[in-house]
Amino acid sequence: MTFTWRQALAELDRRRAAAQSLGGERRVQRAHDQGRLTIRERIEHATSEFHEIGEFAVFHERNGAGESIGTLPSSYVAGLATVDGRHVAVGGEDFTVRGGAPQNYLERFKGGMGGFVEDLAHEYRIPLMLFMEGIGGDVAAQVTKGHAYLVSSMSWQRSYQLLGEVPVTTMISGAAVGGTAGRSVLSHFSVMTQDSVMFAGGPPLVKRALGIDVDKHELGGAQVHTGLTGAIDNIAENDEDAIAQMRRFLSYMPQNVWELPPRGDRSDPTDRRGEELLDIIPENRRRPYPVQKMIETIVDRDSYFAIGADWGRSLSTGLARIDGIPIGVVANNPRFLGGALDGAAAEKQVRFVDMCSTFHLPIVYFVDVPGFMVGPDAERANVVRWGMRAIQSMIEAEVPVITVHVRKAFGMAVSATSNPDRLGLRLAWPSGEWGDLPVEGGVEAGFRREIEAADDPEAFRRLVEERMRATVDPWKTAEAFGVEQMIDPRDTRSVVAAHLNASLHALATTLGPQSRQWRIRP
Amino acid sequence: MSITVVSDVTAAVWKIEVSVGDHVAEGDDLVILEAMKMEIPIEAEVSGTVTAIHVAAGDSVNDGQPLVTIGQP
Numbered sequence: 001m002t003f004t005w006r007q008a009l010a011e012l013d014r015r016r017a018a019a020q021s022l023g024g025e026r027r028v029q030r031a032h033d034q035g036r037l038t039i040r041e042r043i044e045h046a047t048s049e050f051h052e053i054g055e056f057a058v059f060h061e062r063n064g065a066g067e068s069i070g071t072l073p074s075s076y077v078a079g080l081a082t083v084d085g086r087h088v089a090v091g092g093e094d095f096t097v098r099g100g101a102p103q104n105y106l107e108r109f110k111g112g113m114g115g116f117v118e119d120l121a122h123e124y125r126i127p128l129m130l131f132m133e134g135i136g137g138d139v140a141a142q143v144t145k146g147h148a149y150l151v152s153s154m155s156w157q158r159s160y161q162l163l164g165e166v167p168v169t170t171m172i173s174g175a176a177v178g179g180t181a182g183r184s185v186l187s188h189f190s191v192m193t194q195d196s197v198m199f200a201g202g203p204p205l206v207k208r209a210l211g212i213d214v215d216k217h218e219l220g221g222a223q224v225h226t227g228l229t230g231a232i233d234n235i236a237e238n239d240e241d242a243i244a245q246m247r248r249f250l251s252y253m254p255q256n257v258w259e260l261p262p263r264g265d266r267s268d269p270t271d272r273r274g275e276e277l278l279d280i281i282p283e284n285r286r287r288p289y290p291v292q293k294m295i296e297t298i299v300d301r302d303s304y305f306a307i308g309a310d311w312g313r314s315l316s317t318g319l320a321r322i323d324g325i326p327i328g329v330v331a332n333n334p335r336f337l338g339g340a341l342d343g344a345a346a347e348k349q350v351r352f353v354d355m356c357s358t359f360h361l362p363i364v365y366f367v368d369v370p371g372f373m374v375g376p377d378a379e380r381a382n383v384v385r386w387g388m389r390a391i392q393s394m395i396e397a398e399v400p401v402i403t404v405h406v407r408k409a410f411g412m413a414v415s416a417t418s419n420p421d422r423l424g425l426r427l428a429w430p431s432g433e434w435g436d437l438p439v440e441g442g443v444e445a446g447f448r449r450e451i452e453a454a455d456d457p458e459a460f461r462r463l464v465e466e467r468m469r470a471t472v473d474p475w476k477t478a479e480a481f482g483v484e485q486m487i488d489p490r491d492t493r494s495v496v497a498a499h500l501n502a503s504l505h506a507l508a509t510t511l512g513p514q515s516r517q518w519r520i521r522p
Numbered sequence: 523m524s525i526t527v528v529s530d531v532t533a534a535v536w537k538i539e540v541s542v543g544d545h546v547a548e549g550d551d552l553v554i555l556e557a558m559k560m561e562i563p564i565e566a567e568v569s570g571t572v573t574a575i576h577v578a579a580g581d582s583v584n585d586g587q588p589l590v591t592i593g594q595p
Contacts, residue, residue: 286561336531338558370558 023096092131100134136178328356371411
């Protein structure tokens with residue numbers, strides 16, 4: 001047969017149409033019936049320009065007896081895209097083809113764990129955005145290969161390496177099981193739709209292994225992972241919301257660790273005073289306050305993006321901007337556990353601070369912490385080890401940290417809020433109070449013997465308490481330069497903005513991968 | 523229609539600020555919980571009339587436990 005351009009290009013069009021049709025109308029309809037987008041629709045929705053790679057790779061479908069019954073597009077879609085004007089490597093499983101199972105039938109993975117799309121992000125130093133929906137490995141895969149294989153033959157290295165190089169964001173809509181679940185959490189920001197699930201093994205596997213019946217949402221639903229384990233950062237209404245959140249996350253991030261985060265809009269004046277703060281922070285010290293509202297008063301208007309709001313709730317974390325400069329905001333939240341740092345909150349801090357440090361986002365830390373959380377639950381959840389890791393994250397942070405003392409600062413947890421071996425800039429509001437231990441409990445614990453031996457124990461206890469309370473006056477600390485500067489809360493925005501602007505010189509001259517001082521965490 | 527306001531923390535009930543039949547506006551304090559020496563106000567999520575109170579002062583409540591039901595016309 002002679003070559004003609006007409007025939008050659010008609011063949012390309014025919015194959016393109018086959019690739020576009022995914023796993024067939026019936027399976028696409030099933031996704032739509034569940035209110036989900038297909039992988040192609042997700043990419044279409046998230047990107048403005050998409051140059052697909054590996055479009056014509058196929059899967060040869062066989063029946064149980066091994067006979068060929070035709071071809072389907074391969075179970076992964078990947079390529080180079082433009083997201084909000086930036087180059088991003090995008091990819092995702094196609095659940096309509098073999099439940100998005102790994103492409104062991106191809107010469108090279110397109111994505112999923114390593115694969116072309118991850119090489120693309122690594123080589124071009126561009127962010128990676130992944131749409132996760134897949135059942136993980138399946139028995140059919142070994143039939144395709146003709147032999148069972150040791151999973152350890154497959155490399156995860158690229159996926160871990162990327163975490164230190166470029167922003168990685170993942171979303172789960174549908175089910176993410178086994179390897180797909182694993183790949184989902186190897187990210188800086190992850191989000192799952194409210195009706196999605198993620199687990200190492202689903203209910204049938206649990207039934208076989210443990211003999212128990214468990215509902216899939218109870219096992220690994222969005223509430224479990226965003227509200228309890230923290231394996232996934234945020235929950236989303238649906239695919240569109242999840243995509244919007246991933247785009248929002250990327251808006252604070254540089255393309256890679258060798259670049260500065262992009263400065264945003266600077267129309268919100270830095271000298272805007274936070275008059276509302278005096279109402280937001282109640283004079284009654286036993287009353288908590290809405291932390292997010294406090295933060296939103298100080299950062300650029302509408303710039304606060306909460307991350308991991310539903311777990312480890314005694315610590316709030318989120319991205320924001322001040323004078324357009326992307327920052328990470330950490331704040332103890334007295335509404336939960338009185339703001340005490342428990343294992344979950346500490347774990348949340350470690351991940352968040354590591355991420356900010358990696359991508360050169362200065363940290364603003366609002367302190368109101370009565371200490372490490374105490375009690376049987378906290379101890380059993382390993383509060384001491386996680387708390388010490390939180391302190392380590394602060395020592396290792398290679399970005400400017402500006403600490404704002406709102407109210408309480410007691411015990412070791414305070415060491416997780418600032419680093420005395422660097423600038424250690426602590427700004428205090430006159431509402432601040434600090435020390436080794438809060439006076440009430442501290443006097444009881446420190447002077448128990450003396451109190452018991454006193455003629456009038458109650459009067460003696462009061463005397464000691466009064467003596468201690470006199471030293472708690474934050475102005476005494478300011479007089480001794482034990483806190484760097486006392487500020488009017490309403491001026492927080494302008495003071496922090498000045499320091500952030502000045503710190504850009506340091507940020508711009510210390511780009512590149514983070515050099516961890518200590519390679520392991522205790 | 524009625525809305526039941528639930529606790530979002532594990533805490534003790536310190537004070538109940540409303541009675542059955544009271545009209546409440548969105549944002550009004552319904553119950554004050556106490557945990558870790560902090561007074562945690564639980565606010566009305568909607569305006570309406572208090573139709574039921576599910577806890578008493580001194581009770582322990584868990585995250586997700588119903589506190590007050592507000593009926594709306």
